[in-house]
Structure formats: C-alpha cells, structure tokens
Amino acid sequence: MTTLISYTIFFASVLMLVALGGCFSEHSGVINLGLEGVMVFGALGGALGMRYADLPPFVMVVCCVLMAVLFGMLYSLLLAVAAINFKADQTLVGTAMNLLGTAAATVIVKALNMAADPNNTSSEIVYVVPKKFFMVNFMGFEISYLMLLAVVLLVISYLVLYRTRFGLRLQACGEHPQAAASVGINVFRMRYAGVLISGFLGGLGGLMYILGGVSQWKFEVGVAGFGFLSLAVMIFGQWKPLRIAAVALLFGLFRSLSNTYNGFPFLVELNLPGSVYNMLPYIVSLVVLALTSKNSHAPKAEGIPYDKGMR
Amino acid sequence: MSEYAIEMLHITKRFPGIIANDDVTLQLRKGEIHALLGENGAGKSTLMSVLFGLYQAEEGEIRKDGKVVHITSPNVANDLGIGMVHQHFKLVECFTVLDNIILGVETTKGPFLEKTEARKKVMALSEKYGLQVDPDAKIEDITVGMQQRTEILKMLYRDNEILIFDEPTAVLTPQEIEELMVIMKNLAAEGKSILFISHKLNEILEVSDRCTVLRKGKYIGTVDTKDSTAESLSAMMVGRSVNFHVEKQPCHPGDTVLSVRNMSVASKAHKKMAVNNVSLDVRAGEIVCIAGIDGNGQTEFVYGLSGLEPLASGTIMLNGKDITRSSIRQKSIGGMSHIPEDRHKHGLVLDYSLEDNIILQNYFEPRFTKHGFLQRRAIREYAEKLIEQYDVRSGQGPITAARAMSGGNQQKAIVAREIDRGPELLIAVQPTRGLDVGAIEYIHKQIVAQRDAGKAVLLVSLELDEVMDVSDRILVMYEGEIVGEFDPKTTTVEELGLYMAGAKRATEESDLYLAGAKRKEM
Numbered sequence: 001m002t003t004l005i006s007y008t009i010f011f012a013s014v015l016m017l018v019a020l021g022g023c024f025s026e027h028s029g030v031i032n033l034g035l036e037g038v039m040v041f042g043a044l045g046g047a048l049g050m051r052y053a054d055l056p057p058f059v060m061v062v063c064c065v066l067m068a069v070l071f072g073m074l075y076s077l078l079l080a081v082a083a084i085n086f087k088a089d090q091t092l093v094g095t096a097m098n099l100l101g102t103a104a105a106t107v108i109v110k111a112l113n114m115a116a117d118p119n120n121t122s123s124e125i126v127y128v129v130p131k132k133f134f135m136v137n138f139m140g141f142e143i144s145y146l147m148l149l150a151v152v153l154l155v156i157s158y159l160v161l162y163r164t165r166f167g168l169r170l171q172a173c174g175e176h177p178q179a180a181a182s183v184g185i186n187v188f189r190m191r192y193a194g195v196l197i198s199g200f201l202g203g204l205g206g207l208m209y210i211l212g213g214v215s216q217w218k219f220e221v222g223v224a225g226f227g228f229l230s231l232a233v234m235i236f237g238q239w240k241p242l243r244i245a246a247v248a249l250l251f252g253l254f255r256s257l258s259n260t261y262n263g264f265p266f267l268v269e270l271n272l273p274g275s276v277y278n279m280l281p282y283i284v285s286l287v288v289l290a291l292t293s294k295n296s297h298a299p300k301a302e303g304i305p306y307d308k309g310m311r
Numbered sequence: 312m313s314e315y316a317i318e319m320l321h322i323t324k325r326f327p328g329i330i331a332n333d334d335v336t337l338q339l340r341k342g343e344i345h346a347l348l349g350e351n352g353a354g355k356s357t358l359m360s361v362l363f364g365l366y367q368a369e370e371g372e373i374r375k376d377g378k379v380v381h382i383t384s385p386n387v388a389n390d391l392g393i394g395m396v397h398q399h400f401k402l403v404e405c406f407t408v409l410d411n412i413i414l415g416v417e418t419t420k421g422p423f424l425e426k427t428e429a430r431k432k433v434m435a436l437s438e439k440y441g442l443q444v445d446p447d448a449k450i451e452d453i454t455v456g457m458q459q460r461t462e463i464l465k466m467l468y469r470d471n472e473i474l475i476f477d478e479p480t481a482v483l484t485p486q487e488i489e490e491l492m493v494i495m496k497n498l499a500a501e502g503k504s505i506l507f508i509s510h511k512l513n514e515i516l517e518v519s520d521r522c523t524v525l526r527k528g529k530y531i532g533t534v535d536t537k538d539s540t541a542e543s544l545s546a547m548m549v550g551r552s553v554n555f556h557v558e559k560q561p562c563h564p565g566d567t568v569l570s571v572r573n574m575s576v577a578s579k580a581h582k583k584m585a586v587n588n589v590s591l592d593v594r595a596g597e598i599v600c601i602a603g604i605d606g607n608g609q610t611e612f613v614y615g616l617s618g619l620e621p622l623a624s625g626t627i628m629l630n631g632k633d634i635t636r637s638s639i640r641q642k643s644i645g646g647m648s649h650i651p652e653d654r655h656k657h658g659l660v661l662d663y664s665l666e667d668n669i670i671l672q673n674y675f676e677p678r679f680t681k682h683g684f685l686q687r688r689a690i691r692e693y694a695e696k697l698i699e700q701y702d703v704r705s706g707q708g709p710i711t712a713a714r715a716m717s718g719g720n721q722q723k724a725i726v727a728r729e730i731d732r733g734p735e736l737l738i739a740v741q742p743t744r745g746l747d748v749g750a751i752e753y754i755h756k757q758i759v760a761q762r763d764a765g766k767a768v769l770l771v772s773l774e775l776d777e778v779m780d781v782s783d784r785i786l787v788m789y790e791g792e793i794v795g796e797f798d799p800k801t802t803t804v805e806e807l808g809l810y811m812a813g814a815k816r817a818t819e820e821s822d823l824y825l826a827g828a829k830r831k832e833m
Contacts, residue, residue, distance in 0.1 A: 165417045165424060172403050172414055179401035183415030183465075184386040300404065 004253075004260045006141065012245075012252030013150040014209045018230035019237060019244045020157050021201030025076075026239060027161065028194020029174040029187075030083050031303045033094025035202045036227025037101025038072050040219070042203025043210045044105045045071025047217055048112075050127035057133040061145055064130070065204065072203015073196050075101065080195040084188055087305035102222035109219045126216040134211055146208045153201065158241040170194055174299030177306045187306045205230070213259075225282065229255075232285035235296055254281040313377030316341045316473055316504040317362070317393070322371035324357055331357040332368070335530040337523050339473065344495055344505045346519035346536070348512075348548055350747040351718075354528040355508050359475055362506075363395050364388045394466030395475040400458050402450045408461050409433060409446040412468050429468075436467045440497050441490075455604070456487040463494065474498060475506045480514055484604055485775065485808030492518045510548070512541040524548055549748050559759045562783040565595035568767035569736050574625030576608075576615040578791075584623060585611035587791040593736065598758065598768040600782030602775065604811050608791035609771045610652060613740050616769075617649045618642055619657070630735055643672055646735030650725055650742050652771070658725045659713045666694035666709035669728050701727035702753075719750035726757055737761050740771040755781055775804050789813045 018035055025032035032038070046068035053063050078097055082088040106123045113120045134144045161167040172180040173190040181187050209226055210217040233251055237244030258277035261267040317339045324332040332354045339345050349355045360366045362373065364382040372379050375391055382388050388395075402411050413429045430446055437444055442460040450458060459479065466474050476495070480488045495518055499505055509515055515522055516536055524531040524547040531547050570592050578585035586608045593599045603609055614620035616627060618639040626635045634642050643649075651657035659668050670679055670690055679686050679693070694709040703723045705711035713721060722742065729737065739758060743751040758781060762768050772778050778785055778799070785797040787810040794816035797807065809815040 159423070163423045165419050168406075168410060168414060168417060168424065172406070175403045175405055176401065179403055179411075180414070182385055182395075182397070182401040184389055185415055297405070 001263070002141075003263060004256055006143070007256030007259050008249065008252045009143070009147060010208075010212050010252070011255040012248040013147045014205050014212070014226060015230050015233045015251055015255075016154060016245050016248035017150050017201050017208065018205035018227060019234040019248060020153065020241060021198035021205065022231055022234040023237070023239050023241065023244060024157070024161075024170070024201070025194045025198035026234070026299050026302045027171050027174040028191045029177055029299060029301045029304070029306065030079065030191050030195050031090045031094065032076070032079060032195065032198045032202075033091055033231070034076070034079055034097030034101070034227075035094075035198070035230055036223060036225070037097035037099075038075050038199055038202035039206030039209060039223045039227050040101040040105050041075035042068040042072035042206030043217065043223065044108065044206075044219065045069075045203060046207030047109075047125040047127060047210060047219075050130035051125050053130075060130055060133050064207065065146070065149070068203045068207035069200050070203070072201075072206065073199035076195050076199025076202065080192050083305065084191045084195070087307070090303050098227065102220065105219040105222075123219040124216050125219070128215040131211055131215050144208070144211060146204070146211065149204070150208070153204075154241060154245050161241060166193075171299070173306075174302055177301050181306075191306070202227070229281060229285060232289055235298075236285075236288050236292060238297060239299065251281050251285065254284050313374070314340055315374070316376065317506075318374040318377075319358065319362060320372050320374065322358065322361060322368045322373075324354075324361055324366060324368045330528050332361070332525075333528045333530075334371075335525065335528075337530075338533070339504050339506055340521075341504050342499055342502050343520040344499050344507055344518055346515040346522040347506060347508045347525070348510060348515055348522055348544060349525035350510060350548060351745055352527070352747065353525040353548075355525060356477070357528075358525070359395070359477060359506070359508060362388070363393065363475070389469060389471075392470065392472040393475065394469060394471030394473070396459065396462040396466065396477060396479055398477040398479075398481065400462055402458055402461060404451040405449060407447050407449055408444050408453070408457075408464075411450060411461055412446075412465050416469060433464060433468060436464055440467065440494060440501075442467075442494065455482045456484075456490070459483070459487075459491070460494075463498075472502075473504050473506070475508070477508045478510075479507070480509065480511060482605065484812045485804050486812060486814075488514065512544050515544065516541060526550055545748075557755045557759060557780045559781075560763065562597045562762065564597040564783075565765060567592045568595050568630055569593040569769065570628040571616070572626045572628075574612070574615055574627065575623040576611045576620055577623050578611065583791070585791050586615060589625075589788075589791070589793055591786060591793060593767040593769050595735075595767050596762055596765050597783045598762050598770055598781055599784045599786065600770040600772055600778050601786050601788050602772060602778045602807060602811060603788035605773050607788050607811075609740070609788055611791070612788070613649075613652065613738060613771060616738065617647070617651075643732075648729040648732055648734035648737045650722075650729050650737070650739040652740035652744075654718075654721055654725055659721060661712070661714040663713055664709060665698070665703070665705055665711045665713060665716070665724060666690055668713050668724060669694045669697055669709075672728060672732060697724075697727040697731055700731075701757075703727060719746045722746060722750065722754065726754060730757060730761060734766060736767045736769065738769045738771075741773060742770070743772075743774070743777060751777075775807060778807070779804065787811055789816070 018039060022032050022035055046064045049064035049067035053060060055063055079093055082093045083090045109123045109125060110121060113122060134146060135142055136145055169180065169185050170190050170193065172185065173187050177187045206223060209223050229251060233244060233247050237247040257280060261277050315338045319337045322332050322335045323330065335358055337358065347355050357366065361368045362382065364384045364387050373382060374380065380391060409426060409430060412433055413426065418425050418429055433446055442464055444457055444460050444464060479491060483491060495505055507519055516539065519536045521533055522536050522539065522544065523533040526548060572590045574586055574589045575584045576586040589612060601609055611620060615622050622635065626633060629645055629647060632645065634645060637645065655661060670693065674680060674685065679690055691709055698708065701723050704720050705716045742754050758768055758770065770782060782799055785799055785802065785807065786793050787795045787807060789811060790813065795810040
C-alpha cells in the first residue's frame with residue numbers, strides 16, 4: 001500500500017509539473033505539443049549535471065535542477081521562435097520537437113560516452129550516487145526534494161495565474177490577443193513568457209521523471225509518452241492549476257498500478273496480463289478526453305499565430 | 312490654446328493598388344460630437360486606424376491641442392488620451408467586466424492585483440455617466456449593450472479625452488441606440504470630444520454637431536449637422552441622390568409555399584434549443600421577414616430549413632411536399648434557393664472561378680454535364696449570360712477567381728445563381744450585409760421582382776430599415792422563438808425593438824416578460 005501511495009505521488013508530481021507547464025503556454029496562446037521533447041531535454045540537462053558536477057549534496061541538487069530547467073527553457077525556445085516569430089503551425093513544430101528531442105539527446109549522450117570510452121556506444125547516463133542527494137526523509141517517507149518543490153510550484157502557479165498582473169495579461173493574450181494589444185500589452189513578449197515557463201516546468205518534470213526508481217537512464221527510450229499524458233491531464237484539468245493537480249493524482253494512481261499491482265492480492269487474482277495495467281493510464285486518458293473534450297474550455301486564441309494586421 | 316482637440320491635416324495613406332485616404336482633413340473641436348460619414352470602403356476605418364496608431368500615414372500631420380504629435384502605436388494614442396470603442400469589441404469573454412476595464416492599467420499591491428480602488432473608480436464613473444454594468448459579471452454572460460458600456464468605461468477609466476466610436480449602433484436594439492445617444496451627449500457635455508463613425512444618417516442627424524464626409528478615400532467636406540438633411544448628407548456620401556425607399560406594389564399573396572411546423576434546432580453554444588418550436592408559413596407573392604438581434608436563432612433556423620443542420624423536431628413542407636428529411640440537393644431541386652448569410656463560407660468557393668461558382672448548384676444537369684464530363688462551352692455561355700444580365704463586374708469575366716471580386720459583385724453572382732434557377736422559395740439571409748448603397752438598392756429590387764413574379768421570399772435581416780422597407784410581413788425572433796408578427800405599414804421601429812429585446816411578446820404574459828427582461832438588464 002505504501003509503495004502504491006509513494007508511486008502515485010511520484011507520478012502525479014511529474015504529470016502535474018509538466019501539465020502546469022502546458023497550461024502556462026496555452027494560456028498565453030501557444031499550444032505546446034512538444035512537452036515530451038522538452039521533458040527529454042530537461043532530463044538530459046539534469047543527468048549531465050549529475051554526471052559531471054562534483055559538489056556538496058544540496059548544492060548538487062540545486063545545480064542539477066537549474067541545469068534541467070535551463071535545458072527545458074532553451075529547448076522550448078525552438079517553439080517560441082517558430083510559433084511566435086515565424087507564425088509556424090504549432091502542432092507541426094511540437095511534433096517535430098518530440099521527434100527531435102529523443103533523437104538529439106541520444107546522439108549527444110552517445111557522443112559523450114564514446115569520447116570518454118570508444119567502446120561504450122550506449123546512450124546511458126549513470127547517476128547512482130547523486131540520485132541519493134535528492135532523497136529526503138519526510139515524516140517517515142523517503143521522498144524527493146523535487147516533490148516538495150512541485151507542491152510549492154503548484155501554489156505559485158495558482159497565485160501567478162489568478163492573482164497577479166502577469167497572470168491576467170497572460171490569459172488575455174490566450175483568449176483575445178487583439179484585445180490585449182489594444183490596451184498596450186505586448187502579445188509577443190507575453191507569449192514568449194508563457195512558452196519559457198512551460199520549458200521551465202517541463203524540464204523540471206523531465207528530470208524528476210528519470211529520478212524515479214532507477215539510477216541510470218537510456219536516452220533512446222525518451223520519456224515514454226509522459227509529455228502527452230501531461231497534455232491529457234491539462235485538458236481534463238480544464239487549464240486550471242488546482243484541477244490539474246487533482247487529475248494528476250488520478251492519472252498517477254492508474255500509472256502506479258502497473259508498478260504495484262503485484263502487491264494487491266485481489267488484483268493478482270484477476271489474472272490480467274501485466275500489460276493491461278501498463279496500458280491503463282493511456283486508455284483512461286483516451287476515454288476521459290473522448291467524453292469530456294466537448295465541454296472543455298480551452299483558451300480561445302490558442303494555436304492561432306498573433307498577427308498585428310488582423311483586427 | 313487651440314479650439315481643436317485633435318486635427319488630422321491632409322492625411323494620405325496608400326496601400327498597394329489603392330489610396331485609402333487621399334488628402335483627408337478632419338478637425339475635432341473640444342466637447343463636440345463629430346460624425347465621420349462614408350460608405351463601406353470610403354476610408355473611415357483607415358483614417359481612424361491612422362489616428363489610433365495602427366497605421367502610419369505617408370503624408371499629412373496630426374495635431375493634438377495645436378501641437379504636432381506622432382502616433383506610432385496604440386500605446387502612444389492611449390497616452391495622448393485617445394480611446395476607441397471598436398466595432399468588434401476588444402473584450403476578453405471569460406474575464407469579468409472589472410478585469411476587462413483594468414486590463415493593461417492594473418494596480419497592484421506587492422506582487423498581487425489590488426482591485427478595490429479600481430472598483431470604486433469604475434462604480435463612480437458608471438454612476439456619473441449612467442453606464443450601468445455589473446462589475447463581477449463575465450462578458451460572455453452579459454448583453455451586447457452592457458458589453459458596449461464596458462468598452463466605454465474602459466476609455467473613461469483611462470481618463471481619455473478623445474473618444475472614438477466605430478459604428479457603435481450596428482449591434483444594438485433601437486432602445487439601446489437611444490440610450491447610447493444620451494450617453495454620448497452626456498459625455499460631450501462633460502467636455503469629452505467624440506468622433507462618431509457611422510453610415511446611418513438619422514443617427515448622425517440626431518446626435519452630432521458636425522459631420523465630415525468621405526467618399527472613395529477623398530475628403531468631400533465638413534458640414535454643420537443642424538443645417539443638413541438626410542438627403543443632403545447622402546448626396547455627399549454617394550455622389551448622387553439616392554432613393555431610400557424600395558418601390559413596390561401592394562402584395563397579393565397566393566398559396567402557401569413554405570410551411571414550417573414546430574421546428575426546433577439544437578444549439579452548438581449552449582444546452583438550450585437555438586430554435587425553439589417555430590411554426591410559420593410563407594405564401595407565394597409575399598416577402599416574409601424574420602427580424603431580430605444577431606444570435607437569436609435566425610442563423611440556426613435557416614440552417615435547419617436549408618439542411619445545413621439537422622432538426623431536433625418539426626416538419627418542413629415545400630409546395631405541399633414534406634421535405635423535412637430531404638437532402639440539400641433534393642430541396643434545391645424541389646425549388647428552394649438560398650442566399651446564405653456568410654457568402655464566403657456557404658455562398659462561394661473562393662478559389663474557384665466565377666463561372667464555376669455560377670453552376671455550383673446545377674453543374675450536374677445534363678446541359679452542363681454529359682457522360683460525367685463538364686461541358687465547358689455550355690458553362691461559359693451560361694455564365695456570360697448571367698454576368699451580363701445581373702451586371703456582375705470582375706477583372707477577367709467568367710474566369711476571374713471569386714476571391715478577387717469585390718463583396719458587392721460576389722453577392723450579385725450569388726443572387727444571379729440563386730434567382731436564375733427559378734425557385735419557388737427564395738431564402739435570403741442578410742443579403743445586403745457589407746454592401747454599398749448602390750448594390751443594396753440593386754439587390755432589394757431583385758428581391759421585390761421575385762415577389763412580383765409570384766415567388767415566396769423569406770428574408771432574414773438585422774437591419775431594421777431593410778426589414779421595414781422590403782417586407783410584406785414581419786416576424787420577430789427572440790431567443791429562438793417567434794415572439795410577434797407585424798405589418799410593416801402599421802408597426803414602428805420602436806415597437807419592433809421592444810419585441811427584439813425580449814421586453815414584449817405576443818402573449819398574455821407580456822408584463823411578466825417585461826419585468827424579467829429588465830431584471831436581466833440590470
């Protein structure tokens with residue numbers, strides 16, 4: 001039972017962080033379909049930090065988080081430049097970013113591995129020792145600093161979106177950019193901000209994802225569709241931070257069942273193949289989106305490049 | 312101090328191929344209501360965009376209080392105290408009224424928004440100028456009138472001195488227009504200078520002090536409104552005298568052609584029915600007009616009738632035949648013609664040539680198609696005949712891309728196609744929207760000619776002048792229901808307005824509805 005809870009919280013934190021990232025981007029009016037790629041790059045940044053930096057534990061954690069966040073934001077700049085400056089189709093750019101993310105990370109890690117040892121052609125980074133730095137004992141539970149950070153970021157996201165000038169303006173840009181521009185708001189700048197925040201949160205989510213359970217990561221496997229799952233969480237969460245958190249917990253629960261169903265006798269007795277549990281979160285997201293997308297309230301102007309000439 | 316709040320002197324603005332403003336001068340006195348009059352395409356919007364900093368003029372200068380200013384962006388215009396109520400409101404639908412008003416000039420306390428002071432100021436302004444709004448209501452839930460008051464409050468909240476109203480009455484009921492006129496006069500009395508853009512002569516005559524007229528980008532002149540008449544202004548605007556009234560003989564209705572019973576159509580926007588249990592008849596030789604404010608189910612009603620949307624319930628009879636479940640083509644062959652509301656979406660294939668658009672409804676007939684192949688020569692001949700007969704003007708005749716034609720000529724092409732098929736029933740939805748006076752005159756004549764030829768005509772219009780002039784019988788639609796039937800010879804615009812706003816309806820419960828509508832408005 002405790003393993004189920006800790007897995008659920010872990011997966012939920014990842015999904016929530018990335019979904020919040022998508023939420024900021026979409027509220028600014030840019031669909032970030034490339035979250036999967038952003039996560040991979042965040043993970044790469046963090047992993048490189050863990051591999052090459054040699055620092056005291058807490059500084060190490062901070063440094064790796066910064067690396068992940070930085071990589072995520074740099075990678076999301078691709079989307080910002082293409083979608084905001086060049087008015088590219090956001091769906092296509094996002095898809096390209098997902099394909100590129102995993103491939104580029106694999107190439108980079110392989111090159112680094114081969115430079116260190118010509119016989120090592122794997123795309124794996126090992127981080128047994130630094131991983132331990134991330135863990136902290138919290139009320140008897142062994143949890144990651146990043147989970148605490150996730151909770152803090154949830155609160156901050158909520159406040160920023162609904163209680164600050166920035167949040168009000170960001171949402172105006174996603175709903176009616178012409179209205180925002182007519183009162184002197186720089187739509188381009190706000191959309192850049194939205195996309196970069198999604199890079200920040202997506203990169204952090206990526207780092208957190210590869211720190212769960214394992215101590216090494218093969219970059220050719222990417223992040224197994226977690227970016228897409230996060231998009232489902234965001235939509236089901238109706239682009240609202242608190243709902244996103246709740247939905248993330250639900251999806252996290254389904255995802256963790258595939259790791260822990262062996263511990264529940266009644267689930268084992270059902271005698272279902274393990275792959276059913278693996279599929280569960282994805283099937284649930286399909287069903288949920290099919291049933292709820294009709295009533296969803298996406299930001300009205302998302303996906304539409306802002307054109308000053310249009311009035 | 313200069314007597315003018317804003318002067319735009321000898322403004323010239325060119326776009327590739329056209330001169331949108333050619334040496335235009337406009338001087339706005341302090342505290343006056345100054346109308347800017349012109350047909351569609353006369354350059355009113357361009358001139359205002361120059362003033363608002365959206366475009367830069369190639370020649371000419373703008374002065375504020377006598378000093379030359381360079382308005383390079385809307386922000387500069389805002390800083391100079393110039394505010395604008397755009398024709399299409401610039402409001403964020405899911406925000407509250409208050410959030411929309413403060414957007415861009417928010418006050419904060421530490422990192423967070425602080426709205427208490429803003430709310431006080433908004434309420435004070437609302438009180439002072441009689442602009443009732445509910446600051447906590449969301450834009451998507453309030454009436455168009457209240458949305459417009461929100462836009463006005465937005466300008467006042469920013470302490471703007473020069474207020475531009477771009478076609479502000481287009482979306483309002485007659486009663487709301489009256490209220491707006493009073494508000495504008497109040498604002499002017501308080502010292503605000505107002506620019507009022509319109510092509511509706513009676514409103515200009517009622518509210519403005521002076522009027523500047525543009526025609527085809529050129530400055531025609533500025534006149535004192537009190538010395539002007541509708542005739543003199545329209546002659547300036549069009550360049551010739553215009554006959555406002557549609558000439559027509561009394562109508563002699565024959566047999567019922569269209570008979571709709573209990574039609575309901577589901578809404579895409581909300582859970583209620585967009586069209587709710589509507590029954591009506593249209594007889595041969597009469598023009599029945601459905602009047603109403605935009606968005607009260609007229610669009611969905613026509614979609615249901617023409618087959619673009621499925622019916623939730625009800626029956627449609629055309630010439631005594633049940634066509635409720637007929638396909639669109641069967642309806643079309645059965646004698647139904649449709650001049651659609653959105654000519655770009657449902658009227659034309661913009662990338663097709665004019666001739667292909669003309670045969671869009673009957674390309675499959677043997678005269679145009681043999682053994683599965685289009686008969687190009689026959690199509691060309693037919694298209695040339697219609698182009699000649701209906702005076703459709705275009706750059707290259709039948710092979711012109713529909714996209715490259717002017718709105719008026721696109722509409723003429725559709726009218727030609729739909730009328731030439733010899734329909735029993737002609738459905739015309741806002742057939743004159745966005746057209747200039749000449750084209751409007753022409754299309755009205757064609758519609759009346761159809762009636763006189765014994766066809767049934769169902770007209771859907773948002774323009775009350777058109778409703779009153781063209782129709783033989785008026786049905787008012789409100790929230791998806793027919794709430795009243797009128798004879799244009801005996802009713803008034805004011806009476807129609809009350810029904811269109813839902814303040815009255817043809818039942819015993821009319822008092823009840825009156826109270827309900829008022830409560831909603833508050």
